[in-house]
Amino acid sequence: MEKKNLSQKLKEGKFVITSEIGPPKGTNIEPHLKEAEHIKDEVDAFNVTDLQSSVMRLGSLATCRLLVERELEPVFQITCRDRNRLALQSDLLSAYVLGVKNVLCLTGDHTTLGDHPDAKPVFDLDSVSLLKVATELMNGKDMKGNELDGKPEFFLGAVVSPGYEPLELQIIKMEKKIEAGARFFQTQAVYDLLSFEKFMKAVEKYNVPILGGIVLLKSAGMAKYMNEKVAGVTVPEKYIKMMAAAKKEERAKVSVQIAAELIKGMKGLCQGIHIMPLGWEKYVPDVLEASRI
Amino acid sequence: MIDYTKYQIKAEEELRQLLDSVSDILVLWCKKCYKTFEKEEESECEKILKILDVSDKLKGCEAIDFLCNRYLTEKKISSLFGSGYGIGVISCGLGIQTVSKIAESKGVKVFALADTKPQSGNATSIRGYHGITLGTEKCAGCGQCYLGITGGFCPVVDCAKSLINGPCGGAKDGKCEVNSEKACVWVEIFKRMQKQERNLDVISQIRDNNVFTFEENRKISTFSLSRRTENFYGGLHPYENKHITENLAIEKFPASKYLYIFLLQHTGSPASLCVKEGEIVKLGQKIGESSGLISIPVHSPVSGKVVTIEEKFHPALLINCPAVVIQNDFQEEKDSSIKGYPEWELMQSDDLTEIIREKGIAGLGGAMFPTHVKLRKPKNPVDTLIINGCECEPYLNADNRLMIERAEQIFEGIKIARKILSVDNVIIGIEDNKSQAIEQMKKLTERESWIELKELKTKYPQGAEKMLIKTTTGRQVPEGGLPLDVGVVVLNVGTVFAIYQAIVNGMPLIKRVITISGLFEKPGNFEISIGTPLKDILDYCGGGKINDKESYCLRMGGPMMGIIQTEFDTAVIKGTTGYTLININPIDVSEENICIKCGRCVDVCPMELYPLYYAYYGKNQLWDKCAEYKVKNCIECGCCEYVCSSKISIVSLIKKAKKNAYNKT
Amino acid sequence: MLITKLKSSNELDEFFSKKLFVFKCFGCSEVYFPEEEINNFASGKQEKISGIAQIDYLCNEDFAKRYIEKNVDRIHNCEGIIVFSCGVGVQVVARLLENKAVYPGCNTFYLNGFQGLTVLECDCGQCGQCYLNHTGGICPITSCAKGLLNGPCGGAKNKKCEVHPEVDCGWISIYERLKKINEGSTLKKKGVLIRNFEKIIKGI
Incomplete structure (x- = not known):
């Protein structure tokens, strides 16, 4: 029996679990692939970030292909920061021929936030228009209406930030993304199940699968930093206290415990989770183990 | 010259879609900028009506100049929002955003009926700015000027790919691959560098797109924006050049042999002559009597003989006017009318005002309006007396030095004026570039509760009455109105000093302090007799340069409002604040030049x-x-x-x- | 609109390896001009300067030309020319004196608004396809750090932009403006906006 892919699993209503690989700054990709292989039985697909935080790294598409070769299912993250509309369309076609079908369309962080702040930001398209263009490619046409010789098929995803203020604006854009072709969503990190539930109620009508975002807390400092600086993220005081109270060697354990609690809470609310380990890939199995009901 | 009008009405289809959704609409259109002002602008509304028949919806049409000037636009359009109509705007994006911002609080929707014309013609470097001119050159403001290595051609704007390290391979016959009409700028660069026998040593350059940080941009913008509306709208910050004379103490100008006393030295009707040729006069003796309600006498500044009464060139009116020529006998014999009233506090206001009239006091700031008229029982109640110590005109320091050296006399003069007007509040306004004067005046004012010294941000023309009133009291003199309309009288520090002289010492206005500055060899601040011939000043202060009329220019007053002097057989009048000798601008100023609507x-x-x-x-x-x-x-x-x-x-x-x-x- | 800042002294020293004639512009000094820095720099380079001209609005070809015609000798004897003005002024002088090496003494930047005296609070991206009808009259190109047309990115925190945390997110401002003028539904309109950069080349 052929293995089911992310799209099929979501369609069948399986609670899916995705994780993330951040390609290295350099060529040393092997350890990252090993990490992924290590948890492949628990994880349905792996996002590969596209120059995450505008830091120059190994490419997302190449890493996706390496995952395909190891029979792991990638989600190709593609941002509008570094490519104009020609490159974006071309890379989408490339992804398809390399066996990469899940594409997560993002606008991308601004260049000035990364390690090359002097770069020219492109932003020729944005996440919405990129989704639309990808949909058009699937229909056999490029964005100018030219016929394609062979058309790709994608399972298009996008992101949404449930903690965004004002939320309505975020939902309007989410609707636009759906119209433009988004078939699943991943969310920004969720720490507050109550407000996440409210968000899920508000977007229920769209009937698209949503994967709740999980970011492992590494310390109380990180939580405070995110509260202060990271858009759409609010870590409740109780988790900050838990992290602060934990001894250094126990922090990972506490963090895993918090993540597991959140995942358990999400199981009834959304269609899956997306774990962003941010370097703590090795704890993903623990999280999954701890969150099993 | 190129027409750089910034907008163009939207295409018919988009316009139709927009206007289909509207029932009633008022249209504002910007009267354009950056094009030669050779005829009045055609109505853009009419153009819309030609494209689409929407005459039933169009409820009105208003043309506004420089719609993006929020301060002025807001004043003009706020009355339009009451109708409940939508507002259509024909202008560049700046005008539309400005109107939208104003309309926001009224809950009115604004329709953009025009598109901004792209300026750079370059999709890689979208931004392009022409100069304050209608020439062809443009600058992208990239923040890292390459013109030094490209022979003065800009590769950022003029290369379609903004290449800075040499041409791409696309040019055909020296023409750009994007536009075959346009020369490849790299080919042009190469040719010009060859002509100059310079090497096109293109080092590899990498653009820094983040070279001008947002913080810096914001700092400069905020600075510039705040200066524009600081104290009052508009105004300037010209070179002050106060340093030339600000530390030179007031010096007595040597007495002249002959003096020319104009009979008209004030706003109003001229004094009528009351001496005859050959008559012996004393210092301070009246030689011209006031001839009406708005008129004041003139006095002889010296003792001596009336030589003649003849037409002399008037330095302010710039025509020949009758002047009394007096030969100085250098005896300084005072007229018997000179009698002070140190006990003025016991006197009636009307009597004090009469002395001020009799002593020939006019506004010394330059306007020369008879002071007694301002002080006479006004129709409107006056609650504030403002003393003008701004001296915002560049170069001049006469008022400044007077405040530094004669603060106590000025202060007593203020008290006299306050008594006459019977006002409770006195404000003295001094620009913050005069720290010594502020210090001196503060010593006197800080003990008193009825007077407030306001340090004002230096900005020209802060010393203009209406600006000063706005800044110090927040009151706006109505259009065409007077300070009195807002309950204010404004007197210049020089005038208050003259009031002191007249009341306490009985001295008529026969001397004043002037600044001689600019390119004079011996600049300074001088206490000088009214009537001193300009030629004596030119001799004493070394103003020989004025004979080179091609290069130098003499103004009575400062460089901004000073009156250009072309005839030198003239003399100091009551309104002479000084003389400034400056270089003539290398570019001629003319009434004939064409306006380019730069705004x-x-x-x-x-x-x-x-x-x-x-x-x-x-x-x-x-x-x-x-x-x-x-x-x-x-x-x-x-x-x-x-x-x-x-x-x-x-x-x-x-x-x-x-x-x-x-x-x- | 354009403003300038003095180039680094390293760069300027390189230009001054020969004797130069100096052109200084005075036109936009009311907005911002590094007048003092230029004067300080020039006073330290006196032996390398063969003459100085200060002209209002050097960008005006007519003014620059008239000055050059009047001062032919002074200028033609110099080894090169340095211009302290925006890039437009430098280009004009370089064109008028195309046999001379002309160097820019300043780097040029832009502030909000077209050429004028007043810096504005809003800016125009010169895109040639005004989007203000979709956005309540707030330009998404200039008020959003990414110039997004179809709604905000997810980066705003406390309504502030992720790139410039002290600045309001342009898209949240748009959203709030539209609510104020009862046009909240505008954002929900169907259709995806995509910029047409060809308009910039073709001039609408």
Whole structure:
């Protein structure tokens, strides 16, 4: 029996679990692939970030292909920061021929936030228009209406930030993304199940699968930093206290415990989770183990 | 010259879609900027009606100049929002955003009916700016000028790919691959460098797109924005050049052998002569009597003999006017009328005012309005007396030195004026570039509760009455009105000093302090007799340069409002604040130059007028039109002419317009 | 609109390896001009300067030309020319004196608004396809750090932009403006906006 892919699993209503690989700054990709292989039985697909935080790294598409070769299912993250509309369309076609079908369309962080702040930001398209263009490619046409010789098929995803203020604006854009072709969503990190539930109620009508975002807390400092600086993220005081109270060697354990609690809470609310380990890939199995009901 | 109008009405289809969704609409259109002002603009509304028949929806049409000037636009359009109609805007994105911002609080929707014309013609470097001119060159403001290595051609704007390390391979016959009409700029660069026998040593350059940080941009913007509306709208910060004379103590100017006393030294009717040729006069003796309600006497500044009464060139009116020529006997024999009233506090206001009239006191700030008229029981109640110590005119320090050296006398003069007006509040306004004067005056004012010293941010023309009132009291003198209309009387520090002299020492206005500055060999601040011939000043202070009329220019007063002197057989009058000798600008100022509607004059006019129309209508001698644009409100401060990017002599056109528009027979 | 800042002294020293004639512009000094820095720099380079001209609005070809005609000798004897003005002024002088090496003494930047005296609070991206009808009259190109047309990115925190945390997110401002003028539904309109950069080349 052929293995089911992310799209099929979501369609069948399986609670899916995705994780993330951040390609290295350099060529040393092997350890990252090993990490992924290590948890492949628990994880349905792996996002590969596209120059995450505008830091120059190994490419997302190449890493996706390496995952395909190891029979792991990638989600190709593609941002509008570094490519104009020609490159974006071309890379989408490339992804398809390399066996990469899940594409997560993002606008991308601004260049000035990364390690090359002097770069020219492109932003020729944005996440919405990129989704639309990808949909058009699937229909056999490029964005100018030219016929394609062979058309790709994608399972298009996008992101949404449930903690965004004002939320309505975020939902309007989410609707636009759906119209433009988004078939699943991943969310920004969720720490507050109550407000996440409210968000899920508000977007229920769209009937698209949503994967709740999980970011492992590494310390109380990180939580405070995110509260202060990271858009759409609010870590409740109780988790900050838990992290602060934990001894250094126990922090990972506490963090895993918090993540597991959140995942358990999400199981009834959304269609899956997306774990962003941010370097703590090795704890993903623990999280999954701890969150099993 | 290129027409750089910034907008173009949207295409028919988009316009139709937009207007289909609207029921009633008022249209504002911007009267355009950056194009030669050769004729009046055609209505853009009419153009819309030609494209689409929406005459039933169009409820009105309003043309506004420089719609992006939020301060002025808001004043003009806020009354339009009551109708409940939608507002359509035909302008560039700046005008539309400005109107939208104003409309926001009224809950009114604004429709953009035009698109901004792209300026750079380059999709890689979208931004492009022409200069304050209608020439061909443009700058992208990339923040890392490469013109030094590219022979003065800009590869950022003019190369379609903004390549900075040499051409791409696409040029065919020296033409750009994007536009075959356009020369490949890299080919041009190469040719020019060859001509200059320079190597095109293209080092590899990498653009830094983040070179001008947002914080820095914001700092400069905030600085510039705040200066524009600081204290009052508009105004300028010209070179002050106060340093030339600010530390030179007031010096007594040597007495002249002959003095020319003009009978008209004030606003109003001239004094009538009351001495005869050959008559012996004493210092302070009246030689001309006031001839009406708005008129004051003139006095002899020296003892000596009336040699003759003859026409001399008047330094302010610039025509020949009768003047009494007195030969100084150097005896300084005082007239018997000189009698002070140190016990003035016991006197009646009316009596004090009468002394001030009798002693010939006029406003010494330059306007020369008879002071007693200001002090006489006014119709409107006065609650505030403002003492003008701004001296915002560059170069001049006469008032400044007077405050530094004679603060106590000024202070007593203020008390006298306060008693006459019986006001409770006195404000003395001094610009913050005069720290010594502020220190001196503060010593006297800080003990008193009825007087407040306000340090004002230096900005020209802060010393103009209306600006000073606005800054110190927040009151706005109505259009065409006087300070009295808002309960204020303004007196210059020099005038208050003259009041002190007249009341306490019984001395008529026969001397004043003036600043001689600029390119004089011996600049300074002088206490000088009214009537001192200009030639004596030129001799004493080394003003020989004025004979080179090609290169130098002499102004009575400062460089901004000072009156250009072309005849030198003239003399100091009561309104002479000083003489400034400056270089003539290398570019000629002319009434004939063409306005390019850059809008800078509108940005700086402190009276919130539209000086470009005085340039346009004045040139075409349409004086009634100048009156429509309220030319009479102009205070002739010269800000518009100072910033004029076409070097139009706007002030002289304004003077003509005032004369021709209102003095019709 | 354009403003300038003095180039680094390293760069300027390189230009001054020969004797130069100096052109200084005075036109936009009311907005911002590094007048003092230029004067300080020039006073330290006196032996390398063959003459100085200060002209209002050097970008105006007519003014620059008239000055050059009047001062032919002074200028033609110099080894090169340095211009302290925006890039437009430098290009004009370089064109008028195309046999001379002309160097820019300043780097040029832009502030909000077109050329004028007043810096504005809003800016125009010169895109040639005004989007203000979709956005309540707030330009998404200039008020959003990424110039997004179809709604905000997810980066705003406390309504502030992720790139410039002290600045309001342009898209949240748009959203709030539209609510104020009862046009909240505008954002929900169907259709995806995509910029047409060809308009910039073709001039609409």
